[in-house]
Amino acid sequence: MSLDLVPSPFAPERFPDLPAIAGVRLAVAHSGLKYAGRPDLLFVSFAEGTQAAGVFTQSATAAAPVLWCREALAASGGAAKALVVNAGNANAFTGEKGADTARVTAEEAARMVNAAARDVMVCSTGVIGESFDAHVLTRHFPEMVSGGEASWEEAARAIMTTDTYPKGTAASGVINGEAFRIAGIAKGSGMIAPNMATMLAYVFTDAAVPAALLQRLLSECVEETFNRITVDGDTSTNDTVLAFATGQGGAEVDEGDADAVTAFREALHAVCHDLALQIVKDGEGISKFVTVKVSGAPDLAAARAIAMSIANSPLVKTAIAGEDPNWGRIVMAVGKAGVPIDQRALEIFIGGQLVARNGAVAPGYDEAKAAGHMKGREIDIAVTVGDGPTDITVWTCDLTHAYIDINADYRS
Amino acid sequence: MSLDLVPSPFAPERFPDLPAIAGVRLAVAHSGLKYAGRPDLLFVSFAEGTQAAGVFTQSATAAAPVLWCREALAASGGAAKALVVNAGNANAFTGEKGADTARVTAEEAARMVNAAARDVMVCSTGVIGESFDAHVLTRHFPEMVSGGEASWEEAARAIMTTDTYPKGTAASGVINGEAFRIAGIAKGSGMIAPNMATMLAYVFTDAAVPAALLQRLLSECVEETFNRITVDGDTSTNDTVLAFATGQGGAEVDEGDADAVTAFREALHAVCHDLALQIVKDGEGISKFVTVKVSGAPDLAAARAIAMSIANSPLVKTAIAGEDPNWGRIVMAVGKAGVPIDQRALEIFIGGQLVARNGAVAPGYDEAKAAGHMKGREIDIAVTVGDGPTDITVWTCDLTHAYIDINADYRS
Numbered sequence: 001m002s003l004d005l006v007p008s009p010f011a012p013e014r015f016p017d018l019p020a021i022a023g024v025r026l027a028v029a030h031s032g033l034k035y036a037g038r039p040d041l042l043f044v045s046f047a048e049g050t051q052a053a054g055v056f057t058q059s060a061t062a063a064a065p066v067l068w069c070r071e072a073l074a075a076s077g078g079a080a081k082a083l084v085v086n087a088g089n090a091n092a093f094t095g096e097k098g099a100d101t102a103r104v105t106a107e108e109a110a111r112m113v114n115a116a117a118r119d120v121m122v123c124s125t126g127v128i129g130e131s132f133d134a135h136v137l138t139r140h141f142p143e144m145v146s147g148g149e150a151s152w153e154e155a156a157r158a159i160m161t162t163d164t165y166p167k168g169t170a171a172s173g174v175i176n177g178e179a180f181r182i183a184g185i186a187k188g189s190g191m192i193a194p195n196m197a198t199m200l201a202y203v204f205t206d207a208a209v210p211a212a213l214l215q216r217l218l219s220e221c222v223e224e225t226f227n228r229i230t231v232d233g234d235t236s237t238n239d240t241v242l243a244f245a246t247g248q249g250g251a252e253v254d255e256g257d258a259d260a261v262t263a264f265r266e267a268l269h270a271v272c273h274d275l276a277l278q279i280v281k282d283g284e285g286i287s288k289f290v291t292v293k294v295s296g297a298p299d300l301a302a303a304r305a306i307a308m309s310i311a312n313s314p315l316v317k318t319a320i321a322g323e324d325p326n327w328g329r330i331v332m333a334v335g336k337a338g339v340p341i342d343q344r345a346l347e348i349f350i351g352g353q354l355v356a357r358n359g360a361v362a363p364g365y366d367e368a369k370a371a372g373h374m375k376g377r378e379i380d381i382a383v384t385v386g387d388g389p390t391d392i393t394v395w396t397c398d399l400t401h402a403y404i405d406i407n408a409d410y411r412s
Numbered sequence: 413m414s415l416d417l418v419p420s421p422f423a424p425e426r427f428p429d430l431p432a433i434a435g436v437r438l439a440v441a442h443s444g445l446k447y448a449g450r451p452d453l454l455f456v457s458f459a460e461g462t463q464a465a466g467v468f469t470q471s472a473t474a475a476a477p478v479l480w481c482r483e484a485l486a487a488s489g490g491a492a493k494a495l496v497v498n499a500g501n502a503n504a505f506t507g508e509k510g511a512d513t514a515r516v517t518a519e520e521a522a523r524m525v526n527a528a529a530r531d532v533m534v535c536s537t538g539v540i541g542e543s544f545d546a547h548v549l550t551r552h553f554p555e556m557v558s559g560g561e562a563s564w565e566e567a568a569r570a571i572m573t574t575d576t577y578p579k580g581t582a583a584s585g586v587i588n589g590e591a592f593r594i595a596g597i598a599k600g601s602g603m604i605a606p607n608m609a610t611m612l613a614y615v616f617t618d619a620a621v622p623a624a625l626l627q628r629l630l631s632e633c634v635e636e637t638f639n640r641i642t643v644d645g646d647t648s649t650n651d652t653v654l655a656f657a658t659g660q661g662g663a664e665v666d667e668g669d670a671d672a673v674t675a676f677r678e679a680l681h682a683v684c685h686d687l688a689l690q691i692v693k694d695g696e697g698i699s700k701f702v703t704v705k706v707s708g709a710p711d712l713a714a715a716r717a718i719a720m721s722i723a724n725s726p727l728v729k730t731a732i733a734g735e736d737p738n739w740g741r742i743v744m745a746v747g748k749a750g751v752p753i754d755q756r757a758l759e760i761f762i763g764g765q766l767v768a769r770n771g772a773v774a775p776g777y778d779e780a781k782a783a784g785h786m787k788g789r790e791i792d793i794a795v796t797v798g799d800g801p802t803d804i805t806v807w808t809c810d811l812t813h814a815y816i817d818i819n820a821d822y823r824s
Contacts, residue, residue, distance in 0.1 A: 059748055060755060090740075092740065093743045098771075098772065129740040131772065232727065237743065318815070321820045328539060328541040336471055337472070343473045343505065358507055359506075360506050360507030361541055361542070399726075408733045
């Protein structure tokens with residue numbers, strides 16, 4: 001790593017306290033695959049009976065570990081005994097050799113935990129197109145399963161690439177008098193895009209949740225969180241979100257118990273939401289965190305298209321970096337979204353102030369006030385596009401010189 | 413204008429020689445609307461009987477002059493007596509006032525040339541959302557129609573905004589023994605995006621071409637040229653391409669004369685192609701000109717989606733700026749394009765060298781050779797995605813610090 005990454009201005013002062021999750025055991029190691037002097041390999045073991053669910057990139061060039069996880073989850077019916085994650089090499093576009101590496105990694109991990117290979121999830125993140133031998137990872141497994149346990153922070157650090165801080169969060173609830181806990185970790189900073197399961201995130205709970213239900217709830221929560229963030233509109237080959245329910249905590253979530261499902265879904269949503277926003281707040285080169293809300297759209301597809309057109313526009317993002325309340329570029333981005341709207345019905349708000357309506361600048365618009373809002377770290381853009389029933393909120397960051405430094409000078 | 417724009421490395425040494433087009437009279441003036449010390453207003457008068465055709469932005473927030481031109485062309489059946497273009501203010505998202513400005517501008521121009529308002533095309537380019545009085549432009553019209561004529565270079569300069577050089581080109585041909593000439597000028601540097609009529613371009617010929625035929629040929633040529641370039645994926649509210657055929661040169665193009673149509677179409681295509689590439693080569697902050705060819709796609713929509721996914725990817729564009737043959741990002745961009753392909757059928761070429769095939773890096777790939785190609789000014793990326801019948805070529809530039817300087821520091 002030749003580039004010294006400047007920490008995001010949104011980096012938290014310290015990693016949050018995450019609860020232990022009964023039935024989850026963490027271990028990290030340094031494989032030396034790419035990074036010097038820091039752990040880059042995570043091995044998570046699960047209690048017998050742990051249920052798993054996953055959401056993966058929709059990329060047509062999905063990586064070998066993604067293909068492995070999809071097949072393994074289908075074959076096992078949502079059982080999981082271990083999770084292996086390596087950082088620094090994505091094992092993407094690596095052909096038969098890459099498929100072998102993913103399979104052998106799973107087989108060796110399965111041997112460690114007395115399971116079938118299909119019970120092991122394997123994930124990789126880093127450079128695309130360079131294959132490596134499974135042995136680089138598997139030789140560390142014996143020590144990882146028998147040695148000391150790692151903390152959540154160490155686990156979150158082991159999966160980082162261009163991230164400038166480790167990302168973790170937790171939530172909890174009570175179901176029929178039994179407490180449950182959810183802990184989650186994630187990585188991601190660039191190659192972050194919408195409408196797909198995004199980047200690597202892992203969510204662990206001690207509640208008992210059947211795999212099919214866990215899958216449905218995870219898919220719903222991902223759609224409302226990870227799928228509504230963007231850093232650069234570029235979708236990774238390796239995006240993966242996995243959830244694991246160990247059932248070791250006493251709380252049970254049954255499909256027929258609406259209150260239990262609601263309580264668990266709320267906590268799961270909170271964890272996904274927080275991790276997703278942490279990824280945006282570590283967006284490559286970020287100086288401003290941007291919330292884009294679109295209201296009055298005819299349907300979710302239209303709302304998403306308009307919101308993402310704004311959130312991915314290089315001209316909107318550079319104007320924000322320059323602290324310029326250049327609302328004309330928001331008009332442009334709405335216009336190019338491919339959604340037929342009546343521009344006379346368009347309303348634009350910056351920092352809560354009405355900027356434009358009736359097809360023109362709003363009477364009394366105070367540009368100095370808007371400019372003041374743009375100097376802050378958190379920028380709010382809201383757009384009303386008509387009187388339709390659908391709202392959406394998406395989150396992004398600005399486009400700065402540091403993004404170009406990171407991506408022109410560093411092969412990540 | 414507080415920013416000193418560094419000239420594009422692709423700026424030609426001098427403006428090309430363009431032929432006079434019989435029936436076309438050029439005049440420029442300095443309105444003072446935005447720019448100090450340079451003409452920013454173009455008035456073109458046409459001979460009686462001139463036929464016109466236009467292709468306009470598909471933006472849902474199209475500007476007042478775009479709406480005017482669409483309606484006027486429909487009302488006049490493709491007749492034109494004058495064209496007025498101002499730079500520095502786009503007259504976009506300016507409501508009723510903006511519509512009045514476009515209409516009054518056309519009416520005053522029509523009075524100058526003894527025509528109806530519907531025979532006048534009006535175009536604007538520059539900042540969005542600020543209205544202005546037509547008088548700022550119209551007060552210069554009497555002097556412009558009675559004073560000295562301007563050169564093609566002066567006309568091309570008068571319509572520039574963040575362009576670093578004026579853009580013009582010409583072509584000619586012979587139809588049934590009669591020579592014809594086509595001259596074209598264009599402006600554009602940022603807010604350049606695909607799948608729309610792109611930016612301002614004007615094409616003038618002395619051939620006689622009926623408006624309906626001129627419209628069909630213009631639409632076809634725009635689809636293959638202006639609609640296949642991108643600088644930043646952001647589509648302007650004001651994009652317009654207009655063609656004018658004065659019929660003053662002797663050559664006639666009739667729908668039933670296939671050879672004549674072919675000869676004229678070839679010349680028109682050459683002019684559109686050259687102007688489109690000149691726009692990319694003046695892309696904001698450009699250091700590399702990039703040709704992206706996609707082959708073997710099932711249809712044009714798929715080919716375009718994949719090519720534009722590569723050409724608009726911030727990660728591909730920053731890698732090119734950094735002279736890094738980071739082909740994994742090309743894999744990523746192909747994967748995210750939303751087109752189902754078999755990644756084992758994907759082949760990637762950089763500078764003509766086979767980089768990847770069969771789902772992995774190609775045996776014998778020479779990265780040093782690819783890195784050498786990346787150090788050049790003109791970068792060639794070619795991708796084969798299957799054995800389908802459709803190819804496409806699109807053109808773009810890299811994403812550099814200078815793009816951010818221009819767009820974070822300067823409200824254009």
